[in-house]
Amino acid sequence: MTQKDIDGLVDVKNGFISRELFVDADIYKQELSKLFTRAWLLVGHESLVPNPGDFYTSRMGEESVILCRDKKGEIHVFLNSCRHRGMKVCRYEQGNTSLFTCPYHSWTYTTDGKLQGVPLYKSLYDGVLDREANSLVSVARLCNYKGSIWATWDKDAPDFLTYLGDAKAHLDQALDCRDGRDGGSEVIGVHKWVFPANWKFAAENFLGDTYHNPSHRSVDLIGIGPSAVSGKKGRRDNELEHAQHVWISFPAGHGVHSAIQPEANEYIESFLDNPVLEQYFRHCYEERKRRLGDGARLMPFVGTIFPNTSYHGRQPRGLCAWHPHSPTSTEAWRFFLVDKDAPSEVKDYLRHYYMRYSGPAGMTEQDDIENWLYATAASTGTIARRYPFNYQQSMGAYTTDHPLGGELSLQVTEQIARGFYRRWASYMRDADWGELLGLPAGNREAAE
Numbered sequence: 001m002t003q004k005d006i007d008g009l010v011d012v013k014n015g016f017i018s019r020e021l022f023v024d025a026d027i028y029k030q031e032l033s034k035l036f037t038r039a040w041l042l043v044g045h046e047s048l049v050p051n052p053g054d055f056y057t058s059r060m061g062e063e064s065v066i067l068c069r070d071k072k073g074e075i076h077v078f079l080n081s082c083r084h085r086g087m088k089v090c091r092y093e094q095g096n097t098s099l100f101t102c103p104y105h106s107w108t109y110t111t112d113g114k115l116q117g118v119p120l121y122k123s124l125y126d127g128v129l130d131r132e133a134n135s136l137v138s139v140a141r142l143c144n145y146k147g148s149i150w151a152t153w154d155k156d157a158p159d160f161l162t163y164l165g166d167a168k169a170h171l172d173q174a175l176d177c178r179d180g181r182d183g184g185s186e187v188i189g190v191h192k193w194v195f196p197a198n199w200k201f202a203a204e205n206f207l208g209d210t211y212h213n214p215s216h217r218s219v220d221l222i223g224i225g226p227s228a229v230s231g232k233k234g235r236r237d238n239e240l241e242h243a244q245h246v247w248i249s250f251p252a253g254h255g256v257h258s259a260i261q262p263e264a265n266e267y268i269e270s271f272l273d274n275p276v277l278e279q280y281f282r283h284c285y286e287e288r289k290r291r292l293g294d295g296a297r298l299m300p301f302v303g304t305i306f307p308n309t310s311y312h313g314r315q316p317r318g319l320c321a322w323h324p325h326s327p328t329s330t331e332a333w334r335f336f337l338v339d340k341d342a343p344s345e346v347k348d349y350l351r352h353y354y355m356r357y358s359g360p361a362g363m364t365e366q367d368d369i370e371n372w373l374y375a376t377a378a379s380t381g382t383i384a385r386r387y388p389f390n391y392q393q394s395m396g397a398y399t400t401d402h403p404l405g406g407e408l409s410l411q412v413t414e415q416i417a418r419g420f421y422r423r424w425a426s427y428m429r430d431a432d433w434g435e436l437l438g439l440p441a442g443n444r445e446a447a448e
């Protein structure tokens, strides 16, 4: 895509983004080849493959990949496509195996991706077929970050933590234990569903579009937070009530909405009808404060790690991957997280809350999905496509002079969305990694 093409689509300076980004087939194809082949993408979580031989089929962009723990316990991510004629070597969502046997002509691959068995090898291929060179195609880089598994196809990509930058502190608290210990989460369940809208609607929603809260008015009125009893707010709202909300756009295109609690912040009783939960959450709250000190005041709410991974840091705690299917179709995956060592009563309580809140049948998430699909349907027409979307909210209302990094705003802002599309445009231009990370021009060599 030339600079001129991009200028006609993404006008960050004046706050306009063309609707073509959300409906056009050619732009979508370029996203698959230029963006989803380079950025770090969420593939899954180590708790989905706890034992040697466990596998979980996932996606990167439109393509099927296998997340697999080999015999020695090492985690791999492979393209789910046989090197012979491309058949999917694994057609199950998850399971345990010692070999992947292709259903077409029965080539077999070991759990570390190596081609092992080739029927009639001696008579048909001897001396010609190089088994090593015909292993399953592996991702170029892989990172197990606090249990979450990320991968990229670009061997020149920076390591995952460099890619994450200052968004790390916010993502961490979706992955860390509630009591402040590092990591320690497990996936308690996964919701998967397909909705008729472009993947960027979902990614953008989690960038910190707090402006859309009126969509959830009906659900908020009845108070369905984890602790809510009819007519009262939920636990998530309690903790954030007196906090300073912040919206931050990070240079690599990530964005978060977090909150900073006042210095004197005490646990708010939230589960008085359930002593086990009350004791657990009170303990976690106090323990986290003790461990993290002043750092415990940072309370992440939601965010998107560029391009298509989002998280909920509080409740419903989890990671979301927005897998593209077509310009106007997306497959949503939500990995729900709990502390691995939480009491079973707590896990069960949260499981029910997640089901009530999230997914196409969840009382809150269905509001969001409805917005995205109607906005998509109303943007595909010839006339509608002539008029760009408006992204002028809170223009210029941010500061870079603060310790959290990025462009920080104290009011609801579309600066984060503007930052997301600024980076989207860099990928479309095949920019180098210095630019993709948003480094100042003088500092770019270090990233390459």
Ligand code: FES
Binding pocket: 082, 083, 084, 085, 086, 087, 102, 103, 104, 105, 106, 107
């Ligand atoms: Fe897999 Fe032929 S396509 S063995």
Ligand code: FE
Binding pocket: 212, 216, 364, 368
């Ligand atoms: Fe929402």
